[in-house]
Amino acid sequence: MKIFKITFLFLIIAMQSAVGQESRYLVYDWNTTPAPWPLSKEDKANKEVSVLTHRIVQLEYDANDGKLYEYYLYHGRTYVNDKAGIAENNTVYISLDDVYEVVKAKARVILPNGKVIVQNMENLKKGYSQEMEADYNYFAFDGMEPGSEIELLYVVKKSPDLYGIIYTIQGENIKYNESLEIISPANLVIESKSYNGLPDMVTDTTLSPLNYLKVSIDTLRGMQPESYAYLDKNLGKIAYKLDKNTYSNLRNVVDYGKIARYTHENTYPEFSRNDLKAIKKIYDLAGLDEKKPADENIRLLENYLKKNFHFQKNYPDDLSNPKNILENKAYTELGALRIYTAICKNIGIKTQLVFTCDRTKNAFDKNFAIYNYLEKELLYFPEINLFLDPISLDSRLGLINPEYTHTDGMFVSSVSMGGFVTGIATFENIPAKLAKDNKTEMDIEVDFSTGLTSPKVHYVIKKYGTTMSSAQAFYDRISPERLPEIKKSFLELDDNFEVKNILVSNTNPEDIGQKPIVIEGDVTSQSFVQLAGNKALFRIGQLIGPQSELYSESKKERVQSVENLVRRAYDRSITFEVPEGYKLSNPEDLKMEIKYMNEEGKIQMCFISDYEQTGKIITVIIDEQYNQMELPANRFDEFSKVINAASDFNKIVLIFEKA
Numbered sequence: 001m002k003i004f005k006i007t008f009l010f011l012i013i014a015m016q017s018a019v020g021q022e023s024r025y026l027v028y029d030w031n032t033t034p035a036p037w038p039l040s041k042e043d044k045a046n047k048e049v050s051v052l053t054h055r056i057v058q059l060e061y062d063a064n065d066g067k068l069y070e071y072y073l074y075h076g077r078t079y080v081n082d083k084a085g086i087a088e089n090n091t092v093y094i095s096l097d098d099v100y101e102v103v104k105a106k107a108r109v110i111l112p113n114g115k116v117i118v119q120n121m122e123n124l125k126k127g128y129s130q131e132m133e134a135d136y137n138y139f140a141f142d143g144m145e146p147g148s149e150i151e152l153l154y155v156v157k158k159s160p161d162l163y164g165i166i167y168t169i170q171g172e173n174i175k176y177n178e179s180l181e182i183i184s185p186a187n188l189v190i191e192s193k194s195y196n197g198l199p200d201m202v203t204d205t206t207l208s209p210l211n212y213l214k215v216s217i218d219t220l221r222g223m224q225p226e227s228y229a230y231l232d233k234n235l236g237k238i239a240y241k242l243d244k245n246t247y248s249n250l251r252n253v254v255d256y257g258k259i260a261r262y263t264h265e266n267t268y269p270e271f272s273r274n275d276l277k278a279i280k281k282i283y284d285l286a287g288l289d290e291k292k293p294a295d296e297n298i299r300l301l302e303n304y305l306k307k308n309f310h311f312q313k314n315y316p317d318d319l320s321n322p323k324n325i326l327e328n329k330a331y332t333e334l335g336a337l338r339i340y341t342a343i344c345k346n347i348g349i350k351t352q353l354v355f356t357c358d359r360t361k362n363a364f365d366k367n368f369a370i371y372n373y374l375e376k377e378l379l380y381f382p383e384i385n386l387f388l389d390p391i392s393l394d395s396r397l398g399l400i401n402p403e404y405t406h407t408d409g410m411f412v413s414s415v416s417m418g419g420f421v422t423g424i425a426t427f428e429n430i431p432a433k434l435a436k437d438n439k440t441e442m443d444i445e446v447d448f449s450t451g452l453t454s455p456k457v458h459y460v461i462k463k464y465g466t467t468m469s470s471a472q473a474f475y476d477r478i479s480p481e482r483l484p485e486i487k488k489s490f491l492e493l494d495d496n497f498e499v500k501n502i503l504v505s506n507t508n509p510e511d512i513g514q515k516p517i518v519i520e521g522d523v524t525s526q527s528f529v530q531l532a533g534n535k536a537l538f539r540i541g542q543l544i545g546p547q548s549e550l551y552s553e554s555k556k557e558r559v560q561s562v563e564n565l566v567r568r569a570y571d572r573s574i575t576f577e578v579p580e581g582y583k584l585s586n587p588e589d590l591k592m593e594i595k596y597m598n599e600e601g602k603i604q605m606c607f608i609s610d611y612e613q614t615g616k617i618i619t620v621i622i623d624e625q626y627n628q629m630e631l632p633a634n635r636f637d638e639f640s641k642v643i644n645a646a647s648d649f650n651k652i653v654l655i656f657e658k659a
Contacts, residue, residue, distance in 0.1 A: 022207055024183055025056050025073040025103075025155045034110050037149060039079060043174065044147075047085035050175040051149070052077040055167065057240075058183040059160050059190075068188075070160040071103065077151040086144045092152040094124075096135040098159040105154035107139040112147035133314075162242040163254055164370025166362065169198060170236035173222040182213045182240055191243035193368045198236040213240075227553055228639070229560035230360040241370045256369045256425045260412045263353055264423025267337050268345075268414070271322065278322035279342045290347040295384050298397050301343060302388060303510050311336065311391050333377055336390040340379055353423070354378040354387065356409030356430060360565075364408040366427040376404050378430075380411060387430065394473035399433070399513030402466055402566045406432035406629050435567040435627050438465035441516075444543050446576035450524075452536055455576075457523045457543060459491060462516040466566060472517055475507035490519045492545045497525045534658045536582060540590075541652040543574055544622070549647035550640035558636040564629050570646075572622040582656035587611055589652055590620055594645045596638050604628045605638075607645035622649065 037051040056073035080086050092107055108118040124137045141150065169178055180201070184190050186209040192201040194215070201213040215238065225231045241254045252258070271279065286304035288297045310330045318324045320335040322342065331339065341351045355374035357364055364373050378400060379388045386398040395401050409430050412423040441462040450456045471490070478486050488499045502521035511517070530537045578584050595606040609622045624646055631639055 022183075022210065023058065023060065023071070024181065024207075025058050025071045028054075028056060028073060028075070030075060030151060030153050034108070034116060034149075034151070036110065036112075036114070037077065037079060037176075043079070044081055046173055047080065047082050048089060049079045049081075049173060050076065050171065050178075051079055052151075052177045053169075053175065054177075054179045054181075056181045056183070058181075059185060059188060061185060068160050068185075069100070070158050071155055072158060073153075073155045075151075075153045077149055079149050080144065080146065082146050086146070086148070089150050090142070090144050091138055091140045092150060093127075094137040094154050094156065095132075096137060096156075097132070099156045100159075101157040102137060103155040103157055105137065105139075107141075107150065107152045109141050109144055110149040110151070111143075112145055117141065117143070164239060164241035164372050166237050166239045166370075166372050168232070168235050168237045169217070170196070170220055171222055172224055172231075175220040175222070176218065178217040178220050180215050180238060183207060184211045184242075186210060187245055187247040188242060189244035189246065190240055191368075192238060192240040193365070194236070194238050195363075196234060196236045198238060201238065201240075223559060226558065226560050227548075227550060228562045228564060230563055231560070232361045233359065233363060234560050239365075239368065239370055239372070241368075252369075254369050254371070256366070256410055256427075259355075259369070259374065260410065260423045260425035263355075264412050264414065264421075266334065267341055267353060268421070269338070271342065275322040278326040279339065279346070281326060282322070282339060283343050283346065286343075288343070288347065294349045294381065295386065295397065297347060298344070298349065298381065298384075298386075298388065299510075299514075301340065302390075302397055305331075305336070305339065305390075306393055306509065333391060337377060337379070340388070340390055344381075350382055350414075352380040352382060352414075353412035354380045354409045354430065355412070356404055356407055358403045359405075359407040360403050366408055366410070374410060378404065378409070393509070394470040394512065396469075396509075396512040396514070399437075399465060399469065400430075402432065405430050432567055432629055433465055435569040435625055436464075438467055438566045439569045439571060440464070440467060442544065442570070442572040444572070444574045446528075446543070446574065448577065448579045452579050453529045453531060454524055454526060455528055457525075457528070459519065459521055459523060461491065461519040463519075464516040465513070467568070468517040469512045472507055472512045473509050475504075476509075487519070487521075490517075491521065491523070493523065494525075494527075494542070494546065496527060497523050499523050536579070536656040538654040538656060539652075540574060540576075540620070540654050541650040544572055544646075544650060547646040547650045548643060550643045551647075554637060554640040554644070558633040561633050562631040562636055562639050564626055567629060568626050570622070570624040572620075572624075574620040574622075576618055578616040578618065579656060581659055583659045584618065585655045585657045587613065587618065587654070589654065592645055592649060594641050596642070598628075602627070605642045607642050607649070609649055 039049060043049045054075040058071045059068060060071060061068055078089050080089050094102065094105060105124060106118065106120045108116055110116050119139045123139060125140065127136050127138055129136060167180065182190050182192065189211055190213055192213055194200050199215055199217065201215040204212045204214050206212065223231065223235055243253060244251050245253065286301045288300055308329060312319055312330050312332055319328060319330055319332045320338060322339060325331045325335050325339060344351050355377060357373045357375050362372060379390060387400050388397045389395040389400045392401055407430055408427055411426050411428050413426065414421050415424050443460045445458045447456045487502045487504050490504060491499065500522045505518045506515040507517060528539055528542060590609055590611045592607060592609045595608060596604045598604050603625055605626050605628055607624045609620060611618055611620045
């Protein structure tokens with residue numbers, strides 16, 4: 001959402017600069033003589049325990065230039081009990097993202113014998129994160145022992161986060177003495193909101209006339225990762241933003257309605273003559289025709305842009321204008337939105353801007369406007385009820401990445417008011433695709449005529465929707481050296497199988513969401529059948545490949561609700577003829593049924609396998625479905641039974657006995 005952030009220069013008023021300011025971050029310090037933190041026997045059994053985390057966020061006007069800055073103080077102390085804890089904590093980091101200056105920084109290790117090792121500013125080292133695309137400083141310690149504590153305290157001067165920020169307070173392990181303070185000048189009023197069970201921040205008047213919010217938590221239980229749950233989303237966190245500037249009588253500074261108007265104005269501008277020529281040129285090059293159906297035109301445009309133009313994440317604003325976009329064959333997020341919306345407008349296709357966030361990280365909150373919830377830009381076409389991601393290469397019209405579905409979003413619609421057109425915000429759900437849209441079809445034919453212990457198994461697999469959209473997007477970029485290995489991996493079988501005659505089709509980016517990727521090949525393995533006296537053991541379950549299982553987790557108390565990334569279905573059929581001279585003695589083992597229905601009598605989730613027999617030909621039919629995106633924690637046992645049923649089928653062994 002950075003491309004749409006409204007400037008807050010009107011907040012930076014030099015004449016107000018230093019009135020009534022008290023720099024809490026300067027007077028705060030750690031204890032000069034550290035004492036070992038008292039921990040219980042249970043705590044000391046963990047690899048690490050956070051015994052103190054204190055944050056101060058203070059917004060201050062600079063007395064010299066009158067600008068507003070944020071001073072962020074972090075003070076953390078962590079107990080480490082074993083080598084794993086030491087390895088994760090013997091280096092402590094200071095992010096330099098949007099940082100102007102490291103005001104102060106120091107760290108120390110308190111060894112079990114009471115010896116203290118201190119490092120100061122002169123010991124700071126520099127690093128760069130490729131993943132975060134940001135510089136950082138760090139302290140590194142040698143000689144830490146189990147039972148040590150490492151302590152870090154620093155203050156950085158940075159750009160203020162006025163549009164909103166989220167602090168994740170809770171972690172995987174128990175934490176003690178967690179606290180957060182937010183201090184701002186008298187005219188700037190901060191609003192906060194707590195999530196997932198954390199207490200609300202409260203107002204403290206001791207620093208009046210400054211605005212002062214704070215919260216303290218003595219003990220905060222950890223939350224462990226669980227399968228089919230998104231830990232980042234479910235952890236306790238606190239969000240805050242600038243709400244008011246009382247000097248300028250400005251309220252609701254960060255407001256969805258204001259953002260909708262601004263983003264609409266920015267996305268649907270009055271274009272220059274050269275920009276209009278560029279828009280027309282792209283229209284022609286993409287092969288659009290206003291006589292064609294709307295979805296066909298949109299697909300033509302999307303495929304042309306994603307094939308011939310490049311997305312530039314961090315680039316000057318000149319790549320947001322159509323003329324420059326055409327000349328450079330590249331665009332920013334704003335530039336992409338402008339091209340799509342302008343061309344669609346010219347051929348009478350209505351568009352809406354949609355802003356949302358990754359639901360695996362945060363739950364969209366329509367009642368607390370911050371830019372964190374508007375990180376992802378999408379387009380919605382109301383007349384055909386389809387969404388489009390203008391940037392992502394592995395998505396296409398009607399099939400966007402699933403982390404941006406099954407969540408709410410801010411929809412920006414065009415309305416005419418008083419002779420001009422503006423944008424208004426509404427909040428709607430971005431629905432997840434149905435299970436049939438993310439289906440895997442697997443047809444397996446087993447031929448024993450090549451030899452009882454070395455049958456030839458022919459696979460035809462069709463994968464729909466997001467299950468293989470990344471493969472379709474980037475298949476043509478796979479090197480010839482790696483292609484055989486990649487094609488084999490598409491079968492999702494064990495490595496000890498020999499694969500021949502493998503063919504993969506529908507591998508073009510244009511096939512995403514339109515055609516399933518199809519994998520066909522022949523597989524042989526000595527592990528399918530083993531002889532035991534006058535019996536042959538046919539490991540039929542291995543044919544469907546390894547399956548996930550939840551046996552160990554089903555024995556534990558479930559904390560988080562179940563959440564699937566997508567609805568999905570698996571339709572499998574296995575056909576074979578009982579070998580000559582043998583009979584099948586245990587066909588009933590193929591029958592399994594774990595099924596749960598909703599109140600309307602429709603399947604929520606199931607694993608059902610059965611068989612049909614015509615003479616000596618056996619056809620096994622397997623139906624596996626997950627139609628429910630979410631289930632409460634108290635239904636995890638039901639969910640795990642369905643997951644485990646697939647794993648149980650994987651272990652089925654059929655017995656051929658000599659007739």
